[in-house]
Amino acid sequence: MRRIISVLVENAPGALSRVVGLFSQRGYNIETLTVAPTEDPTLSRLTLTTIGDDHKIEQITKHLNKLIDVVKLVDLSEGAHIERELMLIKVKASGAQRAEVKRCVDIFRGQIVDVTSTLYTIQITGAADKLDAFVQAVGDAAILEVVRTGVSGISRGEKVLSL
Amino acid sequence: MLIRSLRDEGVECIFGYPGGAALHIYDAIFRQQDVKHILVRHEQAATHAADAYSRATGRVGTVLVTSGPGATNAITGIATAYMDSIPMVVISGQVVSERIGEDAFQETDMVGVSRPIVKHSFMVKHASEIPDLVKKAYYIASTGRPGPVVIDVPKDITAPNETFPYEYPERVKIRSYTPATRGHSGQIKKAVQLLMEAKRPVIYAGGGVILGNGCDLLTELARMLNYPVTNTLMGLGAYPGSDRQFLGMLGMHGTFEANTAMHHSDVILAVGARFDDRVTNTVSKFCPSAKIIHIDVDPASISKTVAADVPIVGAVDSVLTDMLALVKESGEKPDGEAIAAWWKQIDEWRERHGIYTKSRYRTDGDKIMPQDVIKTLYEVTKGDAYVTSDVGQHQMFAAQYYLFDKPRRWINSGGLGTMGFGLPAAMGCQVADKDAVVACVTGEGSIQMCIQELSTCAQYHLPVKIICLNNQALGMVKQWQDMQYDSRYSESLYEDSLPDFVKLAEAYGHVGMKVTKKEELKAKMEECFALTDRVVFMDISVDSTEHVYPMHVAPNGSMRDMWLSKTERT
Ligand SMILES: Cc1cc2nc3c(=O)[nH]c(=O)nc-3n(C[C@H](O)[C@H](O)[C@H](O)COP(=O)(O)OP(=O)(O)OC[C@H]3O[C@@H](n4cnc5c(N)ncnc54)[C@H](O)[C@@H]3O)c2cc1C
Ligand SMILES: Cc1ncc(C[n+]2csc(CCOP(=O)(O)OP(=O)(O)O)c2C)c(N)n1
Ligand SMILES: [Mg+2]
Numbered sequence: 001m002r003r004i005i006s007v008l009v010e011n012a013p014g015a016l017s018r019v020v021g022l023f024s025q026r027g028y029n030i031e032t033l034t035v036a037p038t039e040d041p042t043l044s045r046l047t048l049t050t051i052g053d054d055h056k057i058e059q060i061t062k063h064l065n066k067l068i069d070v071v072k073l074v075d076l077s078e079g080a081h082i083e084r085e086l087m088l089i090k091v092k093a094s095g096a097q098r099a100e101v102k103r104c105v106d107i108f109r110g111q112i113v114d115v116t117s118t119l120y121t122i123q124i125t126g127a128a129d130k131l132d133a134f135v136q137a138v139g140d141a142a143i144l145e146v147v148r149t150g151v152s153g154i155s156r157g158e159k160v161l162s163l
Numbered sequence: 164m165l166i167r168s169l170r171d172e173g174v175e176c177i178f179g180y181p182g183g184a185a186l187h188i189y190d191a192i193f194r195q196q197d198v199k200h201i202l203v204r205h206e207q208a209a210t211h212a213a214d215a216y217s218r219a220t221g222r223v224g225t226v227l228v229t230s231g232p233g234a235t236n237a238i239t240g241i242a243t244a245y246m247d248s249i250p251m252v253v254i255s256g257q258v259v260s261e262r263i264g265e266d267a268f269q270e271t272d273m274v275g276v277s278r279p280i281v282k283h284s285f286m287v288k289h290a291s292e293i294p295d296l297v298k299k300a301y302y303i304a305s306t307g308r309p310g311p312v313v314i315d316v317p318k319d320i321t322a323p324n325e326t327f328p329y330e331y332p333e334r335v336k337i338r339s340y341t342p343a344t345r346g347h348s349g350q351i352k353k354a355v356q357l358l359m360e361a362k363r364p365v366i367y368a369g370g371g372v373i374l375g376n377g378c379d380l381l382t383e384l385a386r387m388l389n390y391p392v393t394n395t396l397m398g399l400g401a402y403p404g405s406d407r408q409f410l411g412m413l414g415m416h417g418t419f420e421a422n423t424a425m426h427h428s429d430v431i432l433a434v435g436a437r438f439d440d441r442v443t444n445t446v447s448k449f450c451p452s453a454k455i456i457h458i459d460v461d462p463a464s465i466s467k468t469v470a471a472d473v474p475i476v477g478a479v480d481s482v483l484t485d486m487l488a489l490v491k492e493s494g495e496k497p498d499g500e501a502i503a504a505w506w507k508q509i510d511e512w513r514e515r516h517g518i519y520t521k522s523r524y525r526t527d528g529d530k531i532m533p534q535d536v537i538k539t540l541y542e543v544t545k546g547d548a549y550v551t552s553d554v555g556q557h558q559m560f561a562a563q564y565y566l567f568d569k570p571r572r573w574i575n576s577g578g579l580g581t582m583g584f585g586l587p588a589a590m591g592c593q594v595a596d597k598d599a600v601v602a603c604v605t606g607e608g609s610i611q612m613c614i615q616e617l618s619t620c621a622q623y624h625l626p627v628k629i630i631c632l633n634n635q636a637l638g639m640v641k642q643w644q645d646m647q648y649d650s651r652y653s654e655s656l657y658e659d660s661l662p663d664f665v666k667l668a669e670a671y672g673h674v675g676m677k678v679t680k681k682e683e684l685k686a687k688m689e690e691c692f693a694l695t696d697r698v699v700f701m702d703i704s705v706d707s708t709e710h711v712y713p714m715h716v717a718p719n720g721s722m723r724d725m726w727l728s729k730t731e732r733t
Binding site for chain 1: 288
């Protein structure tokens, strides 16, 4: 099962390499990884998605917790949560294709953020599966370049991940 | 500032080796008296010696090495300590801050290279941080599940051009690090209940009991309940080895009675043990009818390979204290009848195939049997020596036949299985206790991996005794080749290239002894240990065809599936 794990780590040199190293060392895979500082400059927030059964996920969270630089973590997929990813994608758009692509962007509530006579650069946000669906809708043949930020997430309701 | 911090931390002794990036630190060592330094002959030995110093005393071992090759030479020793959860602080010199990342002379990214084998590491960015980082390093190394911590110190940091007010912190607080102490009281209650209802219980105790100083408590609990106890290789000494309730070691080379009792048990109390693959054999066939109580300070150890029915995260001393109190308070007694029947069954197993009720190896030949060497060592040292070991058959024989009644006497590399550990480890024990009797049980293969330390022993008058079980082969490898590769001895023999160990010992100024005859073994061993102030190298020719038994049948075997000799299987 796919999981979204959100981690508060010390904003210290080497902290990220310890997290990433843990995954390669123990043979866990990382699907996506995002990191950025938080409102508290001493902390970074790291969101990663990974795939594994309950036993594996339990080991992953235990080992992450063991890292001295990890302050707190939560498996967002255990409760209601909001998941977002941003994608920038360049697609061929000339002749009849242009209107077709435009329609597709509207359906997915994306935005065209740059244009040339032959292509569109499109921005889309949403859960990862929505971005996957867009990529499929446009079709491989039309796609020139794709860049995705990886998932970030937050829990719904009152729950917060903080010190 | 660094050395002063170490002194204030209570460090008495550093094992190390100098070099460019560490020279300022070495100069500071020269100009003080409080912290002693032992100059080894290879940085690997510094780490093993500091590691053994820690195992023998419970204090944190300290290592100092220079950058680049000094740091990388220390890696094997750091990994060894990491695998066995040994508290250790390794200080490595680093090139000056400005040069980091430029492939400067003797630059290695020590924090990066050591990352997977340390509990934590620090790179010092500013001289003023030193006292605080040293305090944190010792705190992290020694608390929770212990482990090695690296402090990488760029050279410029050790000769700053400003001065700072020095203050060694009394306490540390790390917001992201709160090791478990007390166990959950509800879980402890459940565990006690399960224990009291047990009909075929086994206490499976590991290295964590020694690391967490829980041996007396464990012994008290086991005696109170009259339950059988088995120890892992790392746990030997956690429960008195010569006690009637002790079943011997369990696992791949564990005793028949320990492994069989585990297999048939209905309740297992696992304490400070991590269900290693050398213990469990095939996990899916592990102890089919047992409910498992697992006490461990590291949540990641619990249900890692074998799922626990009653997990208890906490330090052994605290949890066992709580358990004992509960047992006493409840006034309940175990099921006497069931336990008596269980002991009857266990005694029958002991009688049938136990290695302590009868010699299960050939005793009629004229070759010296390796088992007899260990038995003689046990007699001559009255079971009270520090015994360090290398890795191989000799290690298993030592584990099986030297009965450790006290913790911290059996010092070996279990998790990593590092050949070369034994001699430097013996030095570490001797440094920790200069009057102690220290024996290094080794093989002619392993001893050659750190043989240069004979020189260190000479310099610091460390009169360790080297008991070399010379079987003219990488015996453990050869045993596997016998059992699984039709005796094709690929690269496990030396073709008459072994050195004359007696002359070698003498070259270093030590005493060398060669023993080839069965009849002279005991007398020579006594002679060896009578030379209390000398290093003695006993080169003992043992039967080179002997195998270690029992041995788990693998792959696909369960705990009770064992080879008992070359021809006999359970
Ligand atoms: C050639 C060879 C053969 C071997 N054969 C065998 C064999 O037959 N049998 C065998 O048992 N081993 C054998 N080993 C060793 C094996 O590889 C493991 O090292 C060993 O089994 C691990 O022992 P342990 O479970 O006691 O764990 P350790 O490695 O000692 O780990 C200690 C555990 O205790 C926990 N702990 C630490 N401090 C505390 C505390 N204060 N409170 C609570 N918990 C704590 C830790 O978190 C950890 O989980 C062999 C090794 C070699 C090299
Ligand atoms: C550094 C290292 N290299 C290789 C091994 C693999 N290994 C395990 S036991 C062994 C043979 C050890 O030979 P010796 O020291 O003579 O002991 P014996 O088994 O003969 O008693 C080897 C090569 C190891 N454990 N450590
Ligand atoms: Mg050998």
